[in-house]
Amino acid sequence: xxxxxxxxxxxxxxxxxxxxxxxxxxxxxxxxxxxxxxxxxxxxxxxxxxxxxxxxxxxxxxxxxxxxxxxxxxxxxxxxxxxxxxxxxxxxxxxxxxxxxxxxxxxxxxxxxxxxxxxxxxxxxxxxxxxxxxxxxxxxxxxxxxxxxxxxxxxxxxxxxxxxxxxxxxxxxxxxxxxxxxxxxxxxxxxxxxxxxxxxxxxxxxxxxxxxxxxxxxxxxxxxxxxxxxxxxxxxxxxxxxxxxxxxxxxxxxxxxxxxxxxxxxxxxxxxxxxxxxxxxxxxxxxxxxxxxxxxxxxxxxxxxxxxxxxxxxxxxxxxxxxxxxxxxxxxxxxxxxxxxxxxxxxxxxxxxxxxxxxxxxxxxxxxxxxxxxxxxxxxxxxxxxxxxxxxxxxxxxxxxxxxxxxxxxxxxxxxxxxxxxxxxxxxxxxxxxxxxxxxxxxxxxxxxxxxxxxxxxxxxxxxxxxxxxxxxxxxxxxxxxxxxxxxxxxxxxxxxxxxxxxxxxxxxxxxxxxxxxxxxxxxxxxxxxxxxx
Numbered sequence: 001x002x003x004x005x006x007x008x009x010x011x012x013x014x015x016x017x018x019x020x021x022x023x024x025x026x027x028x029x030x031x032x033x034x035x036x037x038x039x040x041x042x043x044x045x046x047x048x049x050x051x052x053x054x055x056x057x058x059x060x061x062x063x064x065x066x067x068x069x070x071x072x073x074x075x076x077x078x079x080x081x082x083x084x085x086x087x088x089x090x091x092x093x094x095x096x097x098x099x100x101x102x103x104x105x106x107x108x109x110x111x112x113x114x115x116x117x118x119x120x121x122x123x124x125x126x127x128x129x130x131x132x133x134x135x136x137x138x139x140x141x142x143x144x145x146x147x148x149x150x151x152x153x154x155x156x157x158x159x160x161x162x163x164x165x166x167x168x169x170x171x172x173x174x175x176x177x178x179x180x181x182x183x184x185x186x187x188x189x190x191x192x193x194x195x196x197x198x199x200x201x202x203x204x205x206x207x208x209x210x211x212x213x214x215x216x217x218x219x220x221x222x223x224x225x226x227x228x229x230x231x232x233x234x235x236x237x238x239x240x241x242x243x244x245x246x247x248x249x250x251x252x253x254x255x256x257x258x259x260x261x262x263x264x265x266x267x268x269x270x271x272x273x274x275x276x277x278x279x280x281x282x283x284x285x286x287x288x289x290x291x292x293x294x295x296x297x298x299x300x301x302x303x304x305x306x307x308x309x310x311x312x313x314x315x316x317x318x319x320x321x322x323x324x325x326x327x328x329x330x331x332x333x334x335x336x337x338x339x340x341x342x343x344x345x346x347x348x349x350x351x352x353x354x355x356x357x358x359x360x361x362x363x364x365x366x367x368x369x370x371x372x373x374x375x376x377x378x379x380x381x382x383x384x385x386x387x388x389x390x391x392x393x394x395x396x397x398x399x400x401x402x403x404x405x406x407x408x409x410x411x412x413x414x415x416x417x418x419x420x421x422x423x424x425x426x427x428x429x430x431x432x433x434x435x436x437x438x439x440x441x442x443x444x445x446x447x448x449x450x451x452x453x454x455x456x457x458x459x460x461x462x463x464x465x466x467x468x469x470x471x472x473x474x475x476x477x478x479x480x481x482x483x484x485x486x487x488x489x490x491x492x493x494x495x496x497x498x499x500x501x502x503x504x505x506x507x508x509x510x511x512x513x514x515x516x517x518x519x520x521x522x523x524x525x526x527x528x529x530x531x532x533x534x
Contacts (some may be wrong), residue, residue: 013205013255013278013369014312015470016053017460018103020373022320023060023082024068025411025431028424035411037083039424041091043414044098046442050377051460054101056207056257058320060088064114066176067393068320068409070209071112075194092202101204103257108191109210110177118178126167133184135170137220144168150222151231154210156397170220172213172232174393182214182241192248199252206249211258211271211280214238234267242276249278257281257314265305272311279369282314286322289335290355290527292482292498299366303474306368312471313368317359318376324408327382329355338394343403351527353379357455357515358496358529362484364459365494365531367474372456375412378445379452382407383434391431406431416441458513462531468492477506483524487534496529508532 021040029038037060047055059069062077069079078085092102111118117133124130126138137148139162147160148168160168161175170179180187195206215235223231242256249256258280262268271277288298302313317325322336330352331345356379363370385406390396392404411429415422416438423429438444445451463469468491479485482499485506492512497503502523512531519525 011471012053012101013257015367015472016101016369017051017364017463018054018056018369018371019047019050019052020056020058020319020371022058022068022374022409024065025409025423025429026374027412027414028427028429031424031426032081033424033427034081034430035423036081037078037087037091041087041094044091044095044100047095047100048098050457051464052100052372054103054204055095056103056205056371057105059105059107059209064112064176066112067174068405070107071110071114071174071177072107073112073114074116075106076197089201096202102202103205103207103255104198104203105207105209106191106194106198107209108180108182109213110171110173110179113176113178121169122163125165131167133181133187134178135181135216135220136167137170138166139168149220149231151220152223153397154213155394156399156402170216172210174397179216180214182216182237183218188241188244192244195245195248195254196252199248199254203254205255205257205278208256208258208277211242211277212238212260212262214241234262234264239270239276242271246275246277255279265301269305269309269311272306272309274310279312279314281316281371286316286318287336289333290329290359290498291334292484292496295362295498296476296484299474303367313366314371315363315366315368316371316373317356317363318373318408319371320373320409321405322408324380324382325356325359325376326352326379328352329359338402341402343401347381349381352381353452354516354527357452358527360452360456361459361513361515361529361531362494362496364463365469365486365488365492367470367472367488369471373408375408375440377453377456378412378440378442380410380412380440383410383431383437385410385431389432410434410437413437413441414443416444455513455515459531462513466491479506480504493532493534494529495524495532497524497526499526501526505530505532506534508534 024035026035027039027043029036060078060082061072062074062079063069063071078088095102121130121134138144140146144166151159153159154172162168171177212234215237217231255278258277260271260280261283282302284298288294306313327347330347330349390404390406392406394402395404410431411423413421421438421441445453468488472489474486477485480503483503484496487493502519502525505524510533515529
């Protein structure tokens, strides 16, 4: 069993490395083809050896799994496919014993259409108190046959669905995910109780899904492109909600990370004021192309927008919604955008992997906290899922043009020479593993000092042991065209080359870590990063 490391105290979240677990695809403990809490518990020593400070779980609650668990039927019950509440409590305790905190995912914008509240709303009929918890409205047109407004969906397709009695209900995502009415006091009270429920079970924090979408314009007026304020994104009423949440978190010493997608940096920073959320995801960095000028500008902008409120930045290369880094960085267009995802986009996987290794050292050297999506430490590429095996609703709601997000959700390979690459003992995994997936297996990479896993393990060990990493100032250094170079207070220098030819390293005392080999004469090759002691 891995030896525990001492858990971070006080403001641990300001410079933590947080590992994202997508439970269906992490490890299958009972052999039914679906990842579960038993599988995670068995692999906790792996996470401790990797060196992460916390684990964030995407939803593990009771759910029909129409949208991968983001359609929640009961926030206080673990879905049977994952295990039980007792197992979740044991997992939280066992992780803590290894120095690893647990962060759970709360989905406050909507619930499942199988949630007791929504079933009661359908049964109660128009004008009932049960329907007031949601957004039910009569339709437009002569016979109410048209949706109440023209709001765009967060997925493709309609945002309103008509029920048998003629009313329509709002769903910014799929019809199986009806939006809650956050102007209703019972909705607020329920979610405050849910937060307490999980904090009392020992979780260290909460990730808030779609955090900028909860409050809606009460008039439900039509959406007009380019006209502010947006009718359902970044409404001012949200801040009162999160101030009340922060008071609860402070009772338990818990932290929040919000999924906040906003182009306006000033409005984004408002969510990070000292009495609201602790941190928010940095999507501009995640979506940024592998380009030196764009990366430097994104890093500068990120640090600048966090500075006025004293919040730490977060850095992430990939998550359960985004094309895998090794694949994306091998494409002609290395940026990420949901609107441009298409089947058959070619990639140079060797190039993408080399860049992903360099990006790992870049990301881990930046000030703030880092989120590491499961499998990134193995260098997993995006998988091509056969069309008849795709499950993601984004694919179906796009009319089949979008491949969806299943390609980054394929079950992990643990052991190279056993069925299903060691994900589970018997049944075929819920998503098919590509041919050759075993070459990325943990056991094979663990014995290879040049593997992606070895790189991440060494980088996380250095980051934890060197006080110069984590939260704190960053200072850019003079560098050749196409090269990013910066230093950290009392810490190392990070140099990342995106130039087209090898470049000289700055004077240094010692090479701490490199994402790839230097040239025979000691130059830094293209798409390579190093940490230096100067």
